[in-house]
Structure formats: C-alpha cells, structure tokens
Amino acid sequence: MATDVHESINKTKVLIIGAGISGISAAEFMAKNGFTDFKILEASNRTGGRIWTYELDGKGINVEMGANWIHGIERNPIFQIADSNGLLQLRYKDKGLRHKNVFLTETGQEVNQKTVKDVDFSYGLLIQQCEEFYQMELYAPYDSVGEYMHYEIEEKLENLSDDERKLREMIFDQHLKQETVVSGCNDLNDVSLGEFGCYEELPGVHYTIPPGFQSVLDILLNQVPENNILLEHSVKCIHWGNNENDGRVLVECENGKKFSAEHVIVTCSLGVLKASCDRMFEPPLPKEKKESIEKLGFGIVDRLNLYFDEPIVDADIFRVELLWDDHQYKDNVRNPTDLATSWFRKIYSFEAVHSNDFPSLYCSSVVGSLTN
Numbered sequence: 001m002a003t004d005v006h007e008s009i010n011k012t013k014v015l016i017i018g019a020g021i022s023g024i025s026a027a028e029f030m031a032k033n034g035f036t037d038f039k040i041l042e043a044s045n046r047t048g049g050r051i052w053t054y055e056l057d058g059k060g061i062n063v064e065m066g067a068n069w070i071h072g073i074e075r076n077p078i079f080q081i082a083d084s085n086g087l088l089q090l091r092y093k094d095k096g097l098r099h100k101n102v103f104l105t106e107t108g109q110e111v112n113q114k115t116v117k118d119v120d121f122s123y124g125l126l127i128q129q130c131e132e133f134y135q136m137e138l139y140a141p142y143d144s145v146g147e148y149m150h151y152e153i154e155e156k157l158e159n160l161s162d163d164e165r166k167l168r169e170m171i172f173d174q175h176l177k178q179e180t181v182v183s184g185c186n187d188l189n190d191v192s193l194g195e196f197g198c199y200e201e202l203p204g205v206h207y208t209i210p211p212g213f214q215s216v217l218d219i220l221l222n223q224v225p226e227n228n229i230l231l232e233h234s235v236k237c238i239h240w241g242n243n244e245n246d247g248r249v250l251v252e253c254e255n256g257k258k259f260s261a262e263h264v265i266v267t268c269s270l271g272v273l274k275a276s277c278d279r280m281f282e283p284p285l286p287k288e289k290k291e292s293i294e295k296l297g298f299g300i301v302d303r304l305n306l307y308f309d310e311p312i313v314d315a316d317i318f319r320v321e322l323l324w325d326d327h328q329y330k331d332n333v334r335n336p337t338d339l340a341t342s343w344f345r346k347i348y349s350f351e352a353v354h355s356n357d358f359p360s361l362y363c364s365s366v367v368g369s370l371t372n
C-alpha cells in the first residue's frame with residue numbers, strides 16, 4: 001500500500017526544509033505567484049536561521065547575532081529589498097557617523113598610521129596575488145592561502161629590526177584573522193590557494209541595516225501564510241527516489257510527524273549536510289553530491305556584542321583594531337592553544353554599532369572552534 005494514503009501523513013505539493021532566508025525566499029516567491037500549497041519545516045523555534053536580530057533586554061536596542069552587513073549593492077537582492085522598502089533611509093546620515101580606525105597593541109599603545117598603511121598596502125597586494133592564481137589560471141605554488149601568506153609575509157619581514165618586525169607581524173596577523181572571518185574558515189590553511197579567487201564580491205559599498213537584518217526577512221515573511229511555517233519540526237530523514245510512495249517524497253521529522261510532497265527544497269546549511277547527510281537521505285545522495293559536500297569547507301563564525309554603560313573610545317572612532325602579540329604569548333604561556341584562557345585573542349577588532357544612536361555598543365566576529 002502506498003504510504004501517502006496513511007492518515008498520519010500530511011500531504012502537500014512542496015516542502016521546504018529550513019526557514020532561513022533561503023527557505024523563506026523560496027516560500028515568498030511561490031506565495032507571491034499565487035501558489036500556497038507548501039509547508040516550511042524548521043528545526044528551531046524561530047525563523048531566520050543565521051539571520052537573527054536580537055533585542056537586548058529592556059534596552060530597546062537591536063543587536064545582530066548573525067548577518068550584519070549587506071556586502072555590495074549591484075545584483076544584490078538583499079540590498080534591493082532593503083533599499084526599496086526604505087530600510088536604508090538612514091544611510092545619508094551615515095556620513096555623520098564615526099569613521100576613524102585605530103590600531104592598538106595589547107598594552108593599549110596606538111600604532112602610527114604610516115606603518116598601518118604600509119602593511120595594509122602590502123597585505124592588499126598579497127590578497128590580490130592569491131586571487132590571481134584562480135582568475136588568471138596560474139600555477140599555485142602552495143596548497144593553501146595560509147601557507148602562501150606565511151612564506152610571503154616572512155619574506156617581507158626578514159630584514160627588519162626586531163621591534164619593527166614585531167609590530168608589522170602583529171598587523172599582518174590582525175589582517176589574517178579578519179580574512180578567516182571573511183572566508184568563513186577556522187584557519188587559512190584550510191582555504192585552497194588555487195580556488196581562492198573564485199569568490200566574487202559584489203560591487204558597491206557595504207551597508208548595515210539600522211532596523212536590523214530581521215526587517216528584510218519580515219518583508220519576505222509578510223507574503224508567506226503563517227500556518228505554512230512549522231517550527232520545531234526538525235527533519236530526520238528524507239525518503240526520495242523510490243516508487244513506494246507513488247513517486248512522492250516522504251519526510252520524517254524528529255517529533256514523529258510525517259509529510260509527503262511532490263517536491264522538496266532543502267536549504268539546510270552545508271555544515272548540517274556535512275554532519276548529517278548520510279542519515280538524512282534515503283537512499284543516500286548520489287556520489288558526486290556527497291563528494292562536493294565533503295570537499296567544501298565550512299568553518300564557524302560567531303558574533304560578539306559588547307554593551308557598555310558609556311562609550312569606551314572617543315566619539316570619532318569607528319573601529320578598534322586589536323594587535324595581539326601571539327608569538328610572545330606562545331613563548332610565555334604553558335598551554336597557548338587552551339581556548340578557555342586564550343579565546344579572546346581571536347578577536348581582531350571591535351566596531352561601533354549604529355554609533356550615533358547607541359555610542360556604547362560594539363560588535364566583533366570571531367572564528368574557529370570557540371563554540372566547541
């Protein structure tokens with residue numbers, strides 16, 4: 001007997017797995033075209049996934065726990081939604097926001113701008129070279145971006161005095177930590193040098209969204225019937241590609257609920273697929289899909305928000321770049337890789353958030369296995 005006639009199985013034409021912006025966008029597209037025979041199954045108790053605007057208790061201040069920036073404007077659908085709905089209306093005021101970046105050592109010393117600019121320039125050229133291996137189909141002399149950077153930076157530092165070398169090394173390290181966040185990897189040794197340049201950055205400036213990234217999601221959610229979203233429905237197994245269910249896909253949730261659909265759109269992150277695709281698909285995904293999932297890297301990026309009772313830096317400062325002397329730390333500490341005592345050394349900068357309105361809120365991103 002075909003399982004989809006079983007009473008306990010909910011039937012729908014399309015199932016979307018995951019209510020992050022990918023799943024919500026797919027739902028919005030269908031709904032605005034008059035098609036509502038779909039359900040979204042979401043594992044957690046909220047929509048948004050890696051977009052999460054969070055209100056600080058009792059302060060009326062929104063902080064981003066996930067995505068924060070619109071990276072570039074040309075061909076960027078997020079920019080188009082935010083701009084056409086007036087979410088960026090405050091941007092002209094941005095000219096009045098803080099703009100100065102300061103580089104501080106562990107002892108609170110500010111590094112002179114000339115050295116910073118010098119290292120910035122060299123680093124920019126190195127990153128450009130990394131991109132060119134892919135873009136110009138050149139032979140990549142090392143496997144990873146990390147190895148290439150290590151050797152190239154070492155060459156730039158080798159004839160300097162001890163003090164100058166240490167200072168420049170710390171600035172290079174700060175840039176490398178930032179690059180791990182941009183690349184979403186735990187370590188630049190995990191990033192392929194030959195493929196690094198295939199990442200395409202959309203042209204145009206970067207914006208934050210003053211009312212919060214959630215407001216973009218809300219615009220899409222307005223089109224989606226509320227009853228079509230089922231929270232706390234973590235998908236356990238997707239039975240597909242067999243004729244037992246009249247060619248329909250049968251989806252089983254951890255809470256025991258079952259759904260059958262003609263089409264399933266899976267929007268779980270690559271991280272989820274890496275961890276669970278073997279047990280999530282029955283029959284297993286084709287070999288080439290599994291290989292792609294295995295070979296693509298997926299790191300951890302966390303966001304830190306710090307709220308102080310009053311501003312901790314001068315009003316014109318937008319970013320505080322942190323220069324850690326990690327080499328000395330490694331020499332002086334018994335267990336330098338112990339995250340419990342050294343996790344904060346991964347923070348490479350703090351940035352003022354909506355600085356005119358809330359001058360004492362700062363955010364930063366950190367990468368790696370901190371959440372372990």
Ligand SMILES: Cc1cc2nc3c(=O)[nH]c(=O)nc-3n(C[C@H](O)[C@H](O)[C@H](O)COP(=O)(O)OP(=O)(O)OC[C@H]3O[C@@H](n4cnc5c(N)ncnc54)[C@H](O)[C@@H]3O)c2cc1C
Binds near residue numbers: 023044051234
């Ligand atoms: C800290 C951080 C900062 C970021 N900053 C930026 C930024 O500034 N700008 C930018 O453009 N991007 C940024 N990103 C990336 C951006 O947030 C993501 O690319 C985007 O939100 C991904 O959306 P998605 O819908 O594809 O996936 P997700 O948001 O991961 O949504 C997938 C959904 O699937 C659900 N799910 C997973 N497994 C199951 C299951 N078995 N059953 C049911 N549901 C399941 C999850 O709970 C989740 O809700 C950042 C990400 C992080 C983590």
